[in-house]
Amino acid sequence: MTSIYAGSMKTLPQRGKFIYDVLTTNFIHQNQLMFEQFGDFNWIEWGSDRLYNVANAEVAHDILVKKASSFYKDPGYRDQQGGIAMVLGRGLITSDGAHWREHRKLVAPAFHAQRIHAYAETMVDATQKLMQTWEDGAQRDVSHDMMVLTLRIVAKTLFSTEVEADINLINRVIEQFQRIAVEQLFPSWLPTPSRIITRQVTHKLNQRIYEMIAQRRANGGDNGDLMAMLLLSTDEDGNRLSDLDVRDEAVTLILAGHETTSNTLSWTFKLLAEHPEVEARLHAELDAVLGGRVPTLADLRQLTYTNMVLKEAMRLYPAAWVIGRQALEDVEIQGEVIPKGAILNIYTYFIQRNEKYWDNPTRFDPERFSPENEGRINKWAYIPFSTGPRVCVGNSFAMMEAQLLLATIASRFQLSLPTGHSVELNPLVTLNPKGGLPMILKERQPILQPS
Numbered sequence: 001m002t003s004i005y006a007g008s009m010k011t012l013p014q015r016g017k018f019i020y021d022v023l024t025t026n027f028i029h030q031n032q033l034m035f036e037q038f039g040d041f042n043w044i045e046w047g048s049d050r051l052y053n054v055a056n057a058e059v060a061h062d063i064l065v066k067k068a069s070s071f072y073k074d075p076g077y078r079d080q081q082g083g084i085a086m087v088l089g090r091g092l093i094t095s096d097g098a099h100w101r102e103h104r105k106l107v108a109p110a111f112h113a114q115r116i117h118a119y120a121e122t123m124v125d126a127t128q129k130l131m132q133t134w135e136d137g138a139q140r141d142v143s144h145d146m147m148v149l150t151l152r153i154v155a156k157t158l159f160s161t162e163v164e165a166d167i168n169l170i171n172r173v174i175e176q177f178q179r180i181a182v183e184q185l186f187p188s189w190l191p192t193p194s195r196i197i198t199r200q201v202t203h204k205l206n207q208r209i210y211e212m213i214a215q216r217r218a219n220g221g222d223n224g225d226l227m228a229m230l231l232l233s234t235d236e237d238g239n240r241l242s243d244l245d246v247r248d249e250a251v252t253l254i255l256a257g258h259e260t261t262s263n264t265l266s267w268t269f270k271l272l273a274e275h276p277e278v279e280a281r282l283h284a285e286l287d288a289v290l291g292g293r294v295p296t297l298a299d300l301r302q303l304t305y306t307n308m309v310l311k312e313a314m315r316l317y318p319a320a321w322v323i324g325r326q327a328l329e330d331v332e333i334q335g336e337v338i339p340k341g342a343i344l345n346i347y348t349y350f351i352q353r354n355e356k357y358w359d360n361p362t363r364f365d366p367e368r369f370s371p372e373n374e375g376r377i378n379k380w381a382y383i384p385f386s387t388g389p390r391v392c393v394g395n396s397f398a399m400m401e402a403q404l405l406l407a408t409i410a411s412r413f414q415l416s417l418p419t420g421h422s423v424e425l426n427p428l429v430t431l432n433p434k435g436g437l438p439m440i441l442k443e444r445q446p447i448l449q450p451s
Contacts, residue, residue: 028349028427035350050342055350057357057381062333063325063344065388070331072096074324074343082188084429087177087202091252092393106241107249108393110229116397118224119157120297123401126152127408128294134413136443142415143266143437150258153401158253159212160225166208172201177255178428209247226253260319261398263432265405267317268310270437271364273417278366282309286411287446295407303407308366310402314384316364321349321431323386348383357381411446415439
């Protein structure tokens with residue numbers, strides 16, 4: 001397969017216009033037009049460099065799986081001056097090579113099934129506390145509520161602590177973290193106001209994390225949370241993570257871990273509100289399985305439609321909507337020679353909506369993921385947690401959390417969109433609803449099945 005040349009942005013005025021368009025229009029819409037015009041594997045010239053755009057599952061599979069060793073994370077991840085490494089440091093998301101391989105081995109035990117299963121009750125308890133603040137008929141910013149809820153959960157499971165006093169600080173870091181996506185359009189050496197603020201709030205967050213690390217090292221022991229696993233994990237030579245390493249992985253888990261689940265739930269509630277027939281079937285399953293009680297880990301096996309709803313929501317609105325790579329060497333991908341140093345943007349959002357792989361791709365249809373149908377899905381075309389060696393280490397944690405939170409909330413409340421309200425995409429570091437997600441709460445009584 002040969003890519004199609006899409007255009008050239010060699011001059012500063014051309015690049016300036018592109019930046020202006022991105023800042024003032026819907027970036028996803030811009031890319032949709034590009035893929036429609038130039039195909040699902042194309043490239044543009046950006047100054048002296050090439051930027052490849054991928055919405056093709058076979059191309060993505062070659063890059064992320066078959067020839068993964070020929071690619072690194074792109075500078076948008078690794079650059080500590082202008083990339084997301086400004087905040088995350090050298091954690092699993094931003095690192096590469098030997099450093100990444102060593103850390104992956106050390107962090108992976110924190111997400112073993114036995115350990116994450118112990119967090120199920122914490123997740124449900126936190127959700128119940130949130131719903132105690134909800135009132136029938138009230139309007140809430142559900143996006144904000146899901147952000148705070150998942151933050152509380154990751155803090156409890158990571159640090160075994162409540163973080164109410166730190167939520168404002170972490171929210172400020174998150175706001176700046178999201179803006180990094182736009183700031184990357186400017187040279188990394190440029191000290192923009194946003195970058196200055198990012199460094200300031202990240203410094204304050206670092207101080208809190210290092211305080212926690214020092215307390216844990218002084219107290220010792222394993223209290224069952226993720227921080228304990230980070231501090232106690234050792235490699236084959238008995239080496240442990242340094243304080244800086246623990247800080248980087250902890251901040252990665254706080255910011256990247258909770259934000260993706262939060263956005264998944266927000267998009268799920270938006271889709272359910274727009275598709276009452278799916279919502280009714282979800283409520284029926286929850287009523288039949290739970291009978292009005294809160295869900296437990298054991299219930300997830302029976303909540304098959306709940307799982308289908310979440311998977312389909314993640315297909316349409318993947319939190320990690322784009323994956324960036326840089327070629328370490330000249331490498332052939334589907335007949336096209338990618339030159340060393342080229343940047344490749346793999347658009348999960350468009351792969352999972354590509355009509356080559358999905359019938360009626362923009363339709364919300366959880367039946368795609370039924371036990372009967374899921375086996376027919378092109379597995380290369382469904383990568384909400386990425387794929388290959390860099391697949392998300394916390395994907396099981398995230399899915400368990402999303403299922404439990406959705407089941408707990410949808411058992412008690414029906415959420416609807418205000419009349420006339422249109423939800424817009426906000427494609428930053430992650431894909432979230434622009435300006436929040438106002439929804440009207442309606443308390444519901446489960447319909448109990450006859451015994």
